[in-house]
Amino acid sequence: MEKRKLIIDCDPGVDDAVMLAFAAAHREKFEILAVTTVSGNQDIEKVTRNALDLTAFYGLSVPVAQGMGTPLVKEPCYAPETHGESGLGSLRLPPSQQKVTEEPAVLFMYRILKALPEGEKLTIAATGPLTNIAVLLKLFPEIKGKIREILFMGGSLCGGNVTAAAEFNFYVDPEAAGIVLHSGIPLVMCGLDVTEKCTLTRNQILKLCQSGYPAARACGDMMGFSLENTPDKYRGETSVHDVVPLMYLIYPEIFSGKTQILDVECGGGSARGAVLGGFRWWRNEEADANVYVLTEADKEKFQEYLITALYALGAAE
Ligand code: BDR
Numbered sequence: 001m002e003k004r005k006l007i008i009d010c011d012p013g014v015d016d017a018v019m020l021a022f023a024a025a026h027r028e029k030f031e032i033l034a035v036t037t038v039s040g041n042q043d044i045e046k047v048t049r050n051a052l053d054l055t056a057f058y059g060l061s062v063p064v065a066q067g068m069g070t071p072l073v074k075e076p077c078y079a080p081e082t083h084g085e086s087g088l089g090s091l092r093l094p095p096s097q098q099k100v101t102e103e104p105a106v107l108f109m110y111r112i113l114k115a116l117p118e119g120e121k122l123t124i125a126a127t128g129p130l131t132n133i134a135v136l137l138k139l140f141p142e143i144k145g146k147i148r149e150i151l152f153m154g155g156s157l158c159g160g161n162v163t164a165a166a167e168f169n170f171y172v173d174p175e176a177a178g179i180v181l182h183s184g185i186p187l188v189m190c191g192l193d194v195t196e197k198c199t200l201t202r203n204q205i206l207k208l209c210q211s212g213y214p215a216a217r218a219c220g221d222m223m224g225f226s227l228e229n230t231p232d233k234y235r236g237e238t239s240v241h242d243v244v245p246l247m248y249l250i251y252p253e254i255f256s257g258k259t260q261i262l263d264v265e266c267g268g269g270s271a272r273g274a275v276l277g278g279f280r281w282w283r284n285e286e287a288d289a290n291v292y293v294l295t296e297a298d299k300e301k302f303q304e305y306l307i308t309a310l311y312a313l314g315a316a317e
């Protein structure tokens with residue numbers, strides 16, 4: 001089977017780190033051309049350090065490019081309560097000797113896209129604020145035709161996790177999210193509507209922590225940090241948001257959703273970062289709806305496929 005060409009744009013981050021493990025466990029499915037980083041869960045230096053250390057730890061041989069250190073308009077805000085001061089909970093990884101690419105992420109992405117053979121396209125999976133992608137599309141609009149689709153973890157039609165209205169990645173950079181939503185590129189939104197249904201339980205995490213497989217243990221350790229340091233502690237399970245875009249690429253049959261035209265609130269009020277969709281189905285018929293919004297997931301299958309993948313990565317030993 002031909003591998004899907006993929007760029008992963010992320011801000012590791014606990015669930016980004018688990019997503020990279022999931023990607024590494026499926027390397028026969030993906031040709032990962034770059035891992036690019038963006039300021040989000042922690043500052044750009046920390047998330048880039050994490051991306052380098054994680055890819056080395058998982059045995060994923062891929063260039064890592066450092067991306068935007070601030071959102072387009074506002075100051076950055078981080079999420080240490082969920083991801084810890086380092087971004088990876090209390091996990092300590094062996095430092096990788098690999099260096100980041102000389103070119104910053106946006107230029108590196110552009111070069112990869114430009115070098116694609118005539119007629120070929122690639123997929124972008126984005127699990128942090130959409131700053132890098134927005135800058136790429138603004139600087140090089142001619143490159144849009146080379147992007148097969150963008151799957152992003154971000155946004156929500158069912159209320160937020162940072163404010164009542166907004167999900168973290170959209171809250172951090174709604175202006176960037178708006179540019180992507182209006183790009184005309186086929187999009188798959190893996191927002192809280194679906195990712196809140198994609199959880200691992202305390203017991204499942206404990207088993208990962210107790211396993212003899214280093215990658216599974218590391219992921220268990222990180223998710224355990226998020227579980228115990230946030231209100232997730234009381235519900236006994238934690239969402240593994242960022243795995244959803246890649247899970248969807250491999251197992252689309254466990255998800256369902258609807259196609260919509262979306263917008264995002266960029267004002268400074270209490271709704272900043274909220275996704276505006278609504279139920280005006282007739283608009284979707286008048287214009288080209290370009291966002292497939294995932295809304296449902298088979299939770300048991302999600303758990304089974306994720307846990308199996310983390311054990312399969314035992315090879316990282
Ligand atoms: C998103 O916010 C970040 O904290 C996570 O890594 C995920 O990408 C969930 O709202």
Ligand code: CA
Nearest residue numbers: 013016127128
């Ligand atoms: Ca993330």
